Amino acid sequence: xxxxxxxxxxxxxxxxxxxxxxxxxxxxxxxxxxxxxxxxxxxxxxxxxxxxxxxxxxxxxxxxxxxxxxxxxxxxxxxxxxxxxxxxxxxxxxxxxxxxxxxxxxxxxxxxxxxxxxxxxxxxxxxxxxxxxxxxxxxxxxxxxxxxxxxxxxxxxxxxxxxxxxxxxxxxxxxxxxxxxxxxxxxxxxxxxxxxxxxxxxxxxxxxxxxxxxxxxxxxxxxxxxxxxxxxxxxxxxxxxxxxxxxxxxxxxxxxxxxxxxxxxxxxxxxxxxxxxxxxxxxxxxxxxxxxxxxxxxxxxxxxxxxxxxxxxxxxxxxxxxxxxxxxxxxxxxxxxxxxxxxxxxxxxxxxxxxxxxxxxxxxxxxxxxxxxxxxxxxxxxxxxxxxxxxxxxxxxxx
Numbered sequence: 001x002x003x004x005x006x007x008x009x010x011x012x013x014x015x016x017x018x019x020x021x022x023x024x025x026x027x028x029x030x031x032x033x034x035x036x037x038x039x040x041x042x043x044x045x046x047x048x049x050x051x052x053x054x055x056x057x058x059x060x061x062x063x064x065x066x067x068x069x070x071x072x073x074x075x076x077x078x079x080x081x082x083x084x085x086x087x088x089x090x091x092x093x094x095x096x097x098x099x100x101x102x103x104x105x106x107x108x109x110x111x112x113x114x115x116x117x118x119x120x121x122x123x124x125x126x127x128x129x130x131x132x133x134x135x136x137x138x139x140x141x142x143x144x145x146x147x148x149x150x151x152x153x154x155x156x157x158x159x160x161x162x163x164x165x166x167x168x169x170x171x172x173x174x175x176x177x178x179x180x181x182x183x184x185x186x187x188x189x190x191x192x193x194x195x196x197x198x199x200x201x202x203x204x205x206x207x208x209x210x211x212x213x214x215x216x217x218x219x220x221x222x223x224x225x226x227x228x229x230x231x232x233x234x235x236x237x238x239x240x241x242x243x244x245x246x247x248x249x250x251x252x253x254x255x256x257x258x259x260x261x262x263x264x265x266x267x268x269x270x271x272x273x274x275x276x277x278x279x280x281x282x283x284x285x286x287x288x289x290x291x292x293x294x295x296x297x298x299x300x301x302x303x304x305x306x307x308x309x310x311x312x313x314x315x316x317x318x319x320x321x322x323x324x325x326x327x328x329x330x331x332x333x334x335x336x337x338x339x340x341x342x343x344x345x346x347x348x349x350x351x352x353x354x355x356x357x358x359x360x361x362x363x364x365x366x367x368x369x370x371x372x373x374x375x376x377x378x379x380x381x382x383x384x385x386x387x388x389x390x391x392x393x394x395x396x397x398x399x
Contacts, residue, residue: 024114033118035106042103044197047190058183065176068300075172076300079159088153105129169298245307245316245329250340253306253330254366257281265303267291269317270310270334280308280337281370291319301325309333341370 030052031037040046068075102108105126107115112130115123140146161171256264257280266283268275275285286294288309296305301324307313311333320327330337345363348356 024117027111027114028118032111033115033120033123035115035120035122038108038111039103039106044193047194050190051187054183054186058180061176061179065172068302069173072302079172083157083159085157086153086155087151088155090150090152092153101126101129167298245313245320245327247331248306248328249331250337251362253280253337254341254370258369263303264306266306266308267294267320268308268334269313270308274310274334278334278338278342280334283308288317291317294319296320297322297324299323299325304328306330308337311335341366343367 027033030048032049032052037046038049041049064078065075098108105112105122107123107126109126109130112123112126116127117123141150159171160175161167164171164175166174257266261282264282266280267286268279268283269286269288269291271287272285275283275287279285296319304326305320305323306328307317307320308330312331313329313333316327316329332339340363344367345360348360
């Protein structure tokens, strides 16, 4: 991942919980906890759900592409982690089932939780239905016959800019601007549809015109679109870094894997079988002869590229030379990583200095985190003799 809200993982989880509560509160205050208001969009009487959700999608999309243009995020990396493959037949069937469930219950899966939290029994029953459906799907997913349906119409993973044969570097920005323009047009069209059908609106589903807040929304989208044009026109500036890979020690890599994994893109160049059996957390298994398929020349320089070979890489692979960011090679290759991070370290001898004990604790902690094995405790520090150190030569009245 890239561009975290808060670097410490635990604080990120706290932030996610707070954002979730805030999002649910806003949905409830917007009326998304009432089934009649949600179902009214299917009759064209109240398009609040459509407008709010479309605005949220466009806002998130523009935020990500702008952060990528500024070098704060790696859009392609986020997309590769978030996107799923396209399975045409089950997705079409699932869309129809979701729509039918939406109109029958009055809730989508997310708003059903909002309604349940508001104390509505129909929201609770919808949540229970969602849970039952998920359990049934999990039980049937890989059954003979059903698995065939699950994988029917497999079109692979692709993006809109690939579908329209746009450049990988400028394509996401072009698509984002086009979707923004479409969103503004749909927003205006939804309001016109509401006014046309307002005469037969249900009392509980009163249309919500944009008014002054809507003008602020349009202004914000226009500003974000203008910034997107600037990011599209601005050339991508490569980070400082050699065209030859810089060596990265296993300890330095381990620290970065723990502390800032969102700033790394680790590519394991070993054969697929060896990489699949054992690899560095977060590493991509790409044999060296397949490295050109990653399109590193068009990748965002927002993350440092770390190449991992079976042993020390003798030179920069040709496919990685065009990467616009910094390129590192793991010193000693995966063999050095295995010896450092996956092999239990030898405990220091009794009476070893504090620096050796600290180094041992660090190695043991890394090895335990990487293998899931409990780290062996360091040897105990020798205890001082009772009563403190003895004085030389007796003392007192002794001769």
